[in-house]
Amino acid sequence: MRQLDPKLAAQRPLDIFVFSIESVQGQSLKTHEDSLRLLEKLGFKVGEFQVFEDMNRVIEHCEKVKNLRGDLPFEIDGVVLKLNDLSQREKLGYTSKNPKWATAFKFPPEEVETMVRSIEIQVGRTGNLTPVAHLTPVQISGSTVSKATLHNEDYIAEKDIREGDVVVVRKAGEIIPEVVRVNMDKRGPDTKVFEFPKKCPVCGSAAYRNEGEAYRQCLNASCPAQVRRKMEHFVSKKAMQIEHIGASIIERFMDQGIIEEIPDLYRLEEKKEKILSMDRMGEKSYQRMKDSVEASKQRDLHRFVYALGIPYVGEKTAKVLAENYDSIDEIVGSSKEAFEQIDEIGTVIAKEIEAFFQEERNVVLVEALKKAGVNTEKKKTNTQASRVFEGKKFVLTGTLPTLTRDQAKELIEKHGGSVSGSVSQKTDYLLAGEKAGSKRDKALELGIDILTEEQLMEWVR
């Protein structure tokens, strides 16, 4: 489906099951069942569903579907269980990743045997050493598996996984390869217990493992592997979102001495000659990278905080920090006592943040980025407003439940839309409240979408 030319996609024998409806105008849906019935009535195919009152029936149903799996004209990997009552759903809400009102019952994944050719050690952004099994490639549920993570030292020891072993592999959730166990019957006579390296495989410095911790870590902050991974993290989509610079460009540029550390990304023009002289690097590639780097100077504070790669400061915690401080300088100048006062930040993370900014190198990094022109301050609400209404013309009518007309207008304009007085062909949306009159009729006649205040708010959120 992912085609630039829709005609190409249209040629493919595609079909759709609709499984959810996000918002409807002029209808109040109380349950998920209602919404599916409505979709059916409107002519959409919906996935098969059933409503249960009793959890035991739900379990029975999952078992039943499991047995039906092979008979279906399409592949499934499980059954989705959702709370039917929409108001109850709202009460449960979401974590930052998942709804709390739905879960999936997954069928046991297909298991296949293959051989562990070698166990390689990778060094991550934080210095953690993670062992990865390189396998003789095998097909499992539709794709080729050639590697699988072994997590850590203990995991290997517990399952006694050795190079040369025949192992049972499966794809958890049909995606992530996992080594389930060793087939001991097929163990060769001269396999050796895997010895986890005590040195960083990249920089050779001693790798320590703290009491009670799972990972052995390379503590050398200048370890090339770590520097590289930190840079990948910095440019990544959820961090500074520098497009067209990925893992392999970073690696090649580092090998060529074009970049050594993160701030060098902002000085590509100094190395333009060298970049262009590289294989498969032309003016266009250079310019694209340059433009992306330039654009990254305008990212909001929370992205910057996340991009720094402070231990345990992921996306969520970065946002929490950015809500509590207006700039990176304020964060750098703060203390662990202050961090601890913030909800969701405890003693451990507070200490990590403080320690991070006590490192000279990290302060230098922040200063260098600031100097390069990277934004390190929280943007004002009006500049960070979304542009969801860009180019859209609105007309207001009736009395809105909570907003005054002026407030609604301000909100629409803040998000890039415009408001006009009367409904015409050019109108994109009618925002209608109580006692909407002729404008509403006109909008209906012209087939213009009619929004409630609630839907408008939903949109800008």
Place this chain on the structure above:
DNA sequence: TGAGTTCTTG
């Protein structure tokens, strides 16, 4: 200790 996040992997 349960819930949620981070970190890592293909």
Place this chain on the structure above:
DNA sequence: TAAAATGGGG
């Protein structure tokens, strides 16, 4: 992991 888009270079 797979697949499409993109640009470089032959």
Place this chain on the structure above:
DNA sequence: CCCCATTTTACAAGAACTCA
């Protein structure tokens, strides 16, 4: 025009760890 390398993106889980 074709081949190739690179990026991007969706998919997703499990282990480790923190917070409260």
